[in-house]
Amino acid sequence: MLEQYGINVATGTARFSGNTALYHKYLKRFPEDENFNKLTAALETSDAEAAYHAAHTIKGVAGNLSVDSVFEASLPLNEALKAGDIARGRELYIEFKALYDRACEGIKKFFGM
Secondary structure (H helix, E strand, O other), X not given: OHHHHOOOHHHHHHHOOOOHHHHHHHHHHHHHOOHHHHHHHHHHOOOHHHHHHHHHHHHHHHHHHOOHHHHHHHHHHHHHHHXXXXXXXXXXXXXXXXXXXXXXXXXXXXXXX
């Protein structure tokens, strides 16, 4: 079910040494991570450095949890923000946000949140 939301459960579980319960524990926390709100706020205030740090953290968490859609969308976003290109970051944020919201929706449905 989670795969349709851009989450590779098999890879994610493997990253947690096959411990599904532990993987689920951390995956369930993904929608609650404060870095998405930090990213949004930083983009609104044109703070490229803060936006980059938040986006970079999201990229790492998404990669570790195999939230592949979010991880892939975060790559160009991170590059733009690292270069200080806030305008390009805002453009890329639109698709990134849609994929992030979709992944969070799937996680919430899966866990009945």
